[in-house]
Amino acid sequence: MIQVTNRSQAPTPKPVRVLVAEDSPLNQQVALKQLEKLGYQADGVDDGTGVLEAVKRTAYDIILMDCQMPELNGYEATWQIREREKTAAASEDSPPRRIYIIAMTANTRADNRQKCLEAGMDDFINKPVELPELEAAVHRGLADRASQKALEDVIDPVVIAGLRQLRMPGRPDPLAELIDLFLQEAPEQVQLLEPAVSQNDHTSLARTFSAASRLKGSASNLGARILAALCDEIEQTARNWSLADIPPLIDRVRHELARVREALEKIKGHDPGT
Amino acid sequence: MSEPSNLDPAALQRLQRFGDSAFVCKMINLFLDYAGQKIVEARAAHTAGNLAGVEKAVHPIKSSAGNVGARRIQELALQIEEHAREGQAEAIAAGLTELEKAFAAAKPELEEKRRQLCPKQV
Numbered sequence: 510m511i512q513v514t515n516r517s518q519a520p521t522p523k524p525v526r527v528l529v530a531e532d533s534p535l536n537q538q539v540a541l542k543q544l545e546k547l548g549y550q551a552d553g554v555d556d557g558t559g560v561l562e563a564v565k566r567t568a569y570d571i572i573l574m575d576c577q578m579p580e581l582n583g584y585e586a587t588w589q590i591r592e593r594e595k596t597a598a599a600s601e602d603s604p605p606r607r608i609y610i611i612a613m614t615a616n617t618r619a620d621n622r623q624k625c626l627e628a629g630m631d632d633f634i635n636k637p638v639e640l641p642e643l644e645a646a647v648h649r650g651l652a653d654r655a656s657q658k659a660l661e662d663v664i665d666p667v668v669i670a671g672l673r674q675l676r677m678p679g680r681p682d683p684l685a686e687l688i689d690l691f692l693q694e695a696p697e698q699v700q701l702l703e704p705a706v707s708q709n710d711h712t713s714l715a716r717t718f719s720a721a722s723r724l725k726g727s728a729s730n731l732g733a734r735i736l737a738a739l740c741d742e743i744e745q746t747a748r749n750w751s752l753a754d755i756p757p758l759i760d761r762v763r764h765e766l767a768r769v770r771e772a773l774e775k776i777k778g779h780d781p782g783t
Numbered sequence: 784m785s786e787p788s789n790l791d792p793a794a795l796q797r798l799q800r801f802g803d804s805a806f807v808c809k810m811i812n813l814f815l816d817y818a819g820q821k822i823v824e825a826r827a828a829h830t831a832g833n834l835a836g837v838e839k840a841v842h843p844i845k846s847s848a849g850n851v852g853a854r855r856i857q858e859l860a861l862q863i864e865e866h867a868r869e870g871q872a873e874a875i876a877a878g879l880t881e882l883e884k885a886f887a888a889a890k891p892e893l894e895e896k897r898r899q900l901c902p903k904q905v
Contacts, residue, residue, distance in 0.1 A: 532843055533817075533843040533846045534813055534817055535810055535813055535814055535846070535847040535850040535851070536847070538809070538813065539798070539810070539850055542801055543801050546802075577842065615846060636849075637797070637846070637849050637850065639797070640800060
């Protein structure tokens with residue numbers, strides 16, 4: 510039996526690192542104190558250039574960003590971070606990371622928030638920052654990180670990063686094409702598994718084997734590791750003639766395929782390169 | 784000294800919700816140093832005819848003042864920032880004089896608060 514669903518021994522989560530970017534020393538001190546009160550480790554910088562240097566040194570999870578900093582403002586700093594994340598996603602083997610950026614806005618006019626979103630920020634809080642509002646925003650950031658992590662359990666980010674490297678300017682995106690093809694074909698292959706098992710004979714065994722094998726291949730190509738492992742298990746079971754053990758595995762394949770679909774649609778939708 | 788209080792007590796109460804007295808005193812000291820310095824910078828920029836410099840100097844006074852509840856300073860800083868953006872040099876001159884007065888008025892009040900909160904500090 511391959512242990513594909515045992516994730517109970519998850520490592521303890523890493524401490525959350527927060528960066529406060531704020532030029533007013535009082536606001537910066539206040540935000541740092543509030544974060545300390547909430548139990549988070551935080552550092553402060555006073556302009557956008559400081560932000561770009563800090564994120565190079567430390568893997569921050571969350572940035573609290575003032576928009577109106579001197580020299581390099583919060584919008585530009587955010588835009589540059591997003592650009593770097595795109596480059597990193599396309600060129601490195603490490604899982605792509607997206608920092609959750611929370612704008613601290615004194616001005617709640619819609620155009621201001623629109624500008625934050627356009628720059629690539631994720632969330633907003635009003636100034637003066639109040640503890641419950643800050644806590645809620647940090648929790649939204651952590652939920653976002655957790656869902657990124659859950660997505661990485663379903664789809665290997667290194668495989669996705671590798672596919673992103675294949676992109677060529679002016680050509681169709683191979684990752685998007687592969688995802689579309691997979692989402693179209695995988696359910697058909699699962700459909701093939703079922704009748705193949707119900708007719709308990711030599712031919713159906715061969716069909717089960719080949720459908721599982723093809724699905725395993727296409728799942729591996731997209732880094733759907735749990736799905737690929739389940740297909741491998743079906744192949745092994747078919748090889749051992751234990752057809753009765755296959756239907757529960759098919760149920761698990763269906764369940765996992767739904768998670769894979771969701772994850773791939775997210776990857777396609779959020780893709781910084783598209 | 785019968786003028787109404789310059790300070791909004793809610794601001795220091797907010798600071799006390801997440802910081803101890805020492806933290807509140809630290810913020811008062813930081814405000815007095817920082818805003819004092821930025822007002823001098825704003826005045827110097829205005830004298831030099833550098834309106835962008837005025838805007839840059841008064842902008843952070845606004846939120847800093849908000850943190851210690853210095854409402855009058857906050858309002859004046861906002862007005863001066865708008866005048867600087869609109870290029871109204873004369874309005875800035877008048878605003879800066881008001882700002883300097885408001886700062887001079889808020890200072891002893893904040894120092895008194897600090898004495899109450901942190902009696903050991905000089």
